[in-house]
Amino acid sequence: MAKRVLILGAGGVARGMAALLTKAGHVPMLWSPSGRSTQALRSLPLQVSGALDGALRIAIAQDLQTALHWAEVVVLAMPANGHRATLDAALPHLRADHGIIISAQLSLGGLYLHQALAARGVAALVMAWGTTVVLGRCLGEDGVQIGGLRARVEVAALPDTRSDEALALCHALFGDRFAKAESIVAIALGNLNPPVHMANALCNLTRIERGEVWANYDGITPTVARLIEGLDGERLALATAYGVRVRSVERHFRDTFALPEHLSLAEMAAQIHARRGGPPGPTDLSTRFITEDLPFGIVEIITLAQHIQHPTPLHEAGLTLFQCLCGRDFRAENTLLPALDFAAISGC
Known part of the structure; x- marks a missing residue:
């Protein structure tokens, strides 16, 4: 079943994930904190080369709150320097029925999000990946070169009791390449x-x-x-x-x-x-x-x-x-x- 996936980020990995999701029949949307990285893609198709290829129309978020209301799955795909500010901006609008992926986790970002959601009483499923699914590099304002797709990505679910659900969702979105990590510390x-x-x-x-x-x-x-x-x-x-x-x-x-x-x-x-x-x-x-x-x-x-x-x-x-x-x-x-x-x- 097709999923609506909001990708927080618009760099090479985020664009590569959007291409992979589109090819798999899902509906991705890109969000850029400043809007600069998605400006050209509002009117131009994403030009994809490398491990995948084609010209794909990708939806661009107008504002974060509306995009989070639309999404079923949320993926954080940006450098770790921007994780805290982006997660804090998203937190008031995240719901218990969201599946939230940190791609890839640094500094226990999955644990930070899990604890922050728990403080709000929101029992959403958080998934911390050990690495990214795609190797992506931006080409100009409207392109991405995908250097490869990883064969194995470890994922830790928070709470751990929802690990099977997390693996099933990751498989449905990005293919049979995921394995359960022992814990979020093992990911770190x-x-x-x-x-x-x-x-x-x-x-x-x-x-x-x-x-x-x-x-x-x-x-x-x-x-x-x-x-x-x-x-x-x-x-x-x-x-x-x-x-x-x-x-x-x-x-x-x-x-x-x-x-x-x-x-x-x-x-x-x-x-x-x-x-x-x-x-x-x-x-x-x-x-x-x-x-x-x-x-x-x-x-x-x-x-x-x-x-x-x-x-x-x-x-x-x-x-x-x-x-x-x-x-x-x-x-x-x-x-x-x-x-x-x-x-x-x-x-x-």
């Missing part, structure tokens, strides 16, 4: 992007600052890989301390890119670079490797560790170095974690 600690991106950005910082052209996986030399492995060891130990299981970075690379068991992390990165050439490494200090993954990924890991007095010295050192290098307080930029009731985490 299963996200490899923040530590991998922090290590790669730190060790290639001059390239980024100078705007040099370089390939992301080519930047993972044996020395950089050693730092990634050290960070990964801390993440895995923290997951064990919380009683959840997550994949190692080596297992993630092997499963994602079908690589043999005997290769080291650096050797896997070299093979991925040789096969694909890209994606390109960031060429500006405003990259999400720094502005999103540090305040909403690395700070999240450190905060979870501090909650149970578990050491993460490499993560803390990396954050401290970047705060000095960038002249920013990335801890203070996180607007989600300070609003959480951490006492509830053990029950999630």
